[in-house]
Amino acid sequence: MSGTALDSVRALVFDVFGTVVDWRTSIIRELETFGREKRISADWTRIADEWRGGYHPAMDRVRKGELPWTVLDDLHRMTFETLLSQHGIADRISEAEKVHLVRAWHRLQPWPDAIEGLTRLKRRFIIGTLSNGNVALLLNMAKHAGLPWDMIFSAELARHYKPDPEAYRSVPALLRIPASQVMLVAAHNGDLVAAARQGLRTGFVARSTEYGPHQSRDFRAEHDFDVVARDFTHLAELMGT
Amino acid sequence: MSGTALDSVRALVFDVFGTVVDWRTSIIRELETFGREKRISADWTRIADEWRGGYHPAMDRVRKGELPWTVLDDLHRMTFETLLSQHGIADRISEAEKVHLVRAWHRLQPWPDAIEGLTRLKRRFIIGTLSNGNVALLLNMAKHAGLPWDMIFSAELARHYKPDPEAYRSVPALLRIPASQVMLVAAHNGDLVAAARQGLRTGFVARSTEYGPHQSRDFRAEHDFDVVARDFTHLAELMGT
Numbered sequence: 001m002s003g004t005a006l007d008s009v010r011a012l013v014f015d016v017f018g019t020v021v022d023w024r025t026s027i028i029r030e031l032e033t034f035g036r037e038k039r040i041s042a043d044w045t046r047i048a049d050e051w052r053g054g055y056h057p058a059m060d061r062v063r064k065g066e067l068p069w070t071v072l073d074d075l076h077r078m079t080f081e082t083l084l085s086q087h088g089i090a091d092r093i094s095e096a097e098k099v100h101l102v103r104a105w106h107r108l109q110p111w112p113d114a115i116e117g118l119t120r121l122k123r124r125f126i127i128g129t130l131s132n133g134n135v136a137l138l139l140n141m142a143k144h145a146g147l148p149w150d151m152i153f154s155a156e157l158a159r160h161y162k163p164d165p166e167a168y169r170s171v172p173a174l175l176r177i178p179a180s181q182v183m184l185v186a187a188h189n190g191d192l193v194a195a196a197r198q199g200l201r202t203g204f205v206a207r208s209t210e211y212g213p214h215q216s217r218d219f220r221a222e223h224d225f226d227v228v229a230r231d232f233t234h235l236a237e238l239m240g241t
Numbered sequence: 242m243s244g245t246a247l248d249s250v251r252a253l254v255f256d257v258f259g260t261v262v263d264w265r266t267s268i269i270r271e272l273e274t275f276g277r278e279k280r281i282s283a284d285w286t287r288i289a290d291e292w293r294g295g296y297h298p299a300m301d302r303v304r305k306g307e308l309p310w311t312v313l314d315d316l317h318r319m320t321f322e323t324l325l326s327q328h329g330i331a332d333r334i335s336e337a338e339k340v341h342l343v344r345a346w347h348r349l350q351p352w353p354d355a356i357e358g359l360t361r362l363k364r365r366f367i368i369g370t371l372s373n374g375n376v377a378l379l380l381n382m383a384k385h386a387g388l389p390w391d392m393i394f395s396a397e398l399a400r401h402y403k404p405d406p407e408a409y410r411s412v413p414a415l416l417r418i419p420a421s422q423v424m425l426v427a428a429h430n431g432d433l434v435a436a437a438r439q440g441l442r443t444g445f446v447a448r449s450t451e452y453g454p455h456q457s458r459d460f461r462a463e464h465d466f467d468v469v470a471r472d473f474t475h476l477a478e479l480m481g482t
Contacts, residue, residue: 073417126380136417139367139392151380152392156415174397176314176377 005226006239008181009201012121013130013153013171015162015186016138017055018210020118020129020147021108024048030104040092047083049214054079059132059161069159071134077102105133106140110147111207117232118148120241128153130171130184132161163194172200185235189222196223203227205235246467247480249422250442253362254371254394254412256403256427257379258296259451261359261370261388262349265289271345281333288324290455295320300373300402310400312375318343346374347381351388352448358473359389361482369394371412371425373402404435413441426476430463437464444468446476 017023031044058075061067080102084090093101121127128151129138138152155161158170172179179199186192187207196202204221205228221228229235258264272285299316302308321343325331334342362368369392370379379393396402399411413420420440427433428448437443443466449456462469470476 071417126384134417135392135415139416142391143367149391150383151376157398174376175380176312176375 005180005201009125009183009239010177010181011126011128011171011175012183012185012203012239013128014118015184015188015191016129016131016133016141017108018207019185019187019205020114021110021141021145022207022210023052023105023108024210024212026108027051027104030101030107034097034101038092038097040089042087042089047087049211050083051076051079052211054082063161063164071137071156072132073102073105073134073137076105103140106137107144108141110145111231113231113233115146115148117234117236120233120236121239122148122150124241125239126150126175128171130162130167131155132167162191165194165198168195168198168200183226188218192225193223196225201226203229203235205229205231246421246442250366250424250480251418251422252367252369252412252416253424253426253444253480254369255359256425256429256432257370257372257374257382258349259448260426260428260446261355262351262382262386263448263451264293264346264349265451265453267349268292268345271342271348275338275342279333279338281330283328283330288328290452291324292317292320293452295323304402304405312378312397313373314343314346314375314378317346344381347378348385349382351386352472354472354474356387356389358475358477361474361477362480363389363391365482366480367391367416369412371403371408372396373408403432406435406439409436409439409441424467429459433466434464437466442467444470444476446470446472 014020027048028045031048035042035044058079062070080098084093118127128149130153131138132155134156135152135154138154141147142149153171155167158167160166162168168184172182175182180201183201183203184192184195185203185205187205187210192202192204202225204225206218206220208215208219227235227238229238255261268289269286272289276283276285299320303311321339325334359368369390371394372379373396375397376393376395379395382388383390394412396408399408401407403409409425413423416423421442424442424444425433425436426444426446428446428451433443433445445462445466447459447461449460468476468479470479
């Protein structure tokens with residue numbers, strides 16, 4: 001990225017699931033702890049992976065208009081119900097326990113470099129989320145994990161899930177700056193390609209263990225992104241903070 | 242406020258102009274500095290007061306549908322143009338200078354107790370704005386002044402200016418909690434009465450010098466609000482933080 005183009009960036013917004021937080025380790029741990037305490041035996045690792053596996057299909061139903069606008073908390077709940085039935089344990093789990101477990105997505109742990117990198121970047125840039133998570137989820141996560149966001153941008157505010165163009169365009173629109181002054185940071189090539197199509201700058205950070213043994217893509221930047229960093233502290237360094 | 246009702250509050254959202262920041266001193270200082278540097282003599286104090294005087298009438302035009310949705314930055318610009326003409330100095334000020342001066346509303350200084358009180362409250366509560374200022378204005382102000390918001394809630398997100406009910410209801414809707422778990426903090430009785438009508442809790446903090454010698458109201462809480470505090474550190478104390 002040329003010095004001039006980099007100098008014009010004023011805001012960095014971050015994909016969250018996988019990029020900022022390690023959803024898989026967190027969800028497996030929550031489910032296993034629950035199963036142990038309640039003496040419910042199940043393949044909790046598989047349930048965690050299938051739960052996340054239902055993420056894109058559920059949002060696609062909203063994006064295609066098969067479902068009205070539905071926030072991610074509610075999509076998580078729908079997918080979880082289906083999984084509990086498929087795994088034959090739906091009747092072992094109370095309503096209060098379901099609410100608690102769906103809220104596990106509000107309690108995800110950040111990758112070890114995330115808070116230090118964000119704290120450094122915050123000195124010079126507006127830093128925010130740009131996630132398909134709803135505002136309450138992202139805000140509760142920030143309070144729980146200590147993520148120092150200046151602003152929670154969310155698909156919920158745009159009422160469009162990424163990779164719909166409206167989701168990306170909502171950030172420069174609310175900031176009242178050109179899209180070229182906003183950078184999306186993500187661990188997913190597809191997200192960044194969609195952002196670049198709307199004029200945003202792009203920063204790739206590989207998270208090659210996001211899907212554990214099932215990781216099949218996004219090991220490296222596959223396009224000519226503006227910045228490619230090893231982790232968030234490296235990103236902070238590359239951005240001059 | 243009873244201990245039980247107070248215990249249920251999870252988020253505090255703040256009116257900003259007058260409640261968190263001292264707009265009058267800041268705007269007068271910016272205008273006077275500008276006039277001195279550019280050798281443009283005018284009654285800058287009066288222009289500041291008239292600028293703020295145009296605030297409610299401009300928003301009312303939007304609220305009544307006479308204007309389509311227009312963010313506060315643009316309303317500030319419209320009012321400022323009118324004032325410069327009325328004071329006979331419109332042709333002395335360049336476009337870049339107008340942009341700079343309208344942005345003075347992004348550079349307002351907080352009252353001396355604001356940051357300490359907010360920092361304490363943030364430990365236990367979600368803290369956010371709930372202002373008629375647009376998102377960019379509030380975010381730039383937060384970066385400039387060091388206001389530690391968790392979230393920028395704004396009339397812009399609801400596309401309704403306070404005191405429209407939708408503006409207040411947007412906060413519990415986005416947080417996915419009952420309105421009774423959200424408290425609006427404001428220095429203006431009318432704002433709090435409108436919030437209470439939508440089920441929010443209310444906290445009054447008097448800012449008896451907000452309008453300087455022109456202050457004519459809001460010297461004290463005129464209704465039975467849930468909390469009445471002398472300033473933000475007192476509010477933090479009353480809220481147990």
